[in-house]
Amino acid sequence: MESIIIEGTPKTPTVHFDSVQGVFKLEGRSIPENSVEFYKPLVDWLDLYKENPLPKTNVEVKLEYFNTSSSKCILDVFKKLELIHKAKNDVEIKWYYEEDDEDMLEAGEDYESIIRVPFEMVEIVE
Amino acid sequence: MGFNVENYFKDLLTDDVIFSYKGDISSEVINYILDSVERRTEQDKDPSRVRKKVYNVLVESLQNLYHHVDKVPVDFKDQDSERFGMIVVRKNTSGYHITTCNFITRAKVEKLEETLDKINQSTAEEIKELYKFILHHQKISPKGGGGLGLVDIVRKTGNTLNYKFYDYNKDYAFFILSMWVNALESSK
Numbered sequence: 638m639e640s641i642i643i644e645g646t647p648k649t650p651t652v653h654f655d656s657v658q659g660v661f662k663l664e665g666r667s668i669p670e671n672s673v674e675f676y677k678p679l680v681d682w683l684d685l686y687k688e689n690p691l692p693k694t695n696v697e698v699k700l701e702y703f704n705t706s707s708s709k710c711i712l713d714v715f716k717k718l719e720l721i722h723k724a725k726n727d728v729e730i731k732w733y734y735e736e737d738d739e740d741m742l743e744a745g746e747d748y749e750s751i752i753r754v755p756f757e758m759v760e761i762v763e
Numbered sequence: 764m765g766f767n768v769e770n771y772f773k774d775l776l777t778d779d780v781i782f783s784y785k786g787d788i789s790s791e792v793i794n795y796i797l798d799s800v801e802r803r804t805e806q807d808k809d810p811s812r813v814r815k816k817v818y819n820v821l822v823e824s825l826q827n828l829y830h831h832v833d834k835v836p837v838d839f840k841d842q843d844s845e846r847f848g849m850i851v852v853r854k855n856t857s858g859y860h861i862t863t864c865n866f867i868t869r870a871k872v873e874k875l876e877e878t879l880d881k882i883n884q885s886t887a888e889e890i891k892e893l894y895k896f897i898l899h900h901q902k903i904s905p906k907g908g909g910g911l912g913l914v915d916i917v918r919k920t921g922n923t924l925n926y927k928f929y930d931y932n933k934d935y936a937f938f939i940l941s942m943w944v945n946a947l948e949s950s951k
Binding site: 647648668670702704705706708709712735737738739740743747750751 | 815899
């Protein structure tokens with residue numbers, strides 16, 4: 638299947654879901670008014686990917702800001718990853734946060750407590 | 764008619780106002796407001812924690828307006844704005860003070876008031892759990908949230924939401940919502 642590459646905008650993140658390497662990156666700002674419209678294609682794509690996933694999928698989330706409507710969509714993305722993990726495939730989510738950004742760390746910990754996939758919290762030190 | 768929107772807006776414009784806007788809250792206007800205030804917080808070299816919290820509160824409060832404001836009353840001067848709202852950002856030594864104002868049909872007041880009171884009466888720990896509960900259990904709608912935006916604002920600022928409803932006419936109230944981001948972040 639084809640990879641997804643979407644350039645970021647001031648309100649939407651850069652998306653790089655590489656189906657060959659099994660590296661999925663989400664980076665930048667995610668604050669669109671209509672998050673569902675942006676995330677639905679990603680969730681649909683993951684639905685296809687989960688039918689035939691690579692043995693190891695590495696997910697990197699490096700968000701500077703995200704709004705609450707994105708937070709629900711990101712959870713939907715993670716739920717698909719959880720299904721892939723549940724089907725005995727290796728999945729890891731690296732959640733990046735800037736060193737003084739406790740809010741972003743806590744947001745990652747929220748997801749970690751809801752989703753049964755190994756998370757790693759990675760502090761970005763400037 | 765008991766309430767004058769124009770005068771209320773003028774009264775909000777105190778000396779410490781760094782940004783104000785009155786009119787249609789479109790997606791483009793939201794971009795403009797976010798850019799303007801973000802630039803200001805960068806120029807002022809505010810600590811990045813404060814900058815981020817201000818930005819987050821602005822995003823949530825503006826998008827709440829975008830998704831939820833009611834159409835203006837028929838006798839209101841500005842009939843052209845699809846989503847009429849006002850926002851005032853003040854800055855002083857204690858921090859950033861963000862106020863949003865919008866019309867709401869009176870039928871919705873009671874429920875919103877209940878939501879606000881419930882959030883305000885919650886402890887920090889309860890807010891965190893409430894956030895996770897709404898995140899996990901409520902369906903996504905194109906309008907977002909289920910009150911998640913308000914919960915997020917309280918969680919990130921550590922401050923309660925100040926609010927007031929003024930009677931506008933028999934069908935409408937005017938809703939004022941004020942939020943604080945403390946200048947020196949406590950570890951609340």
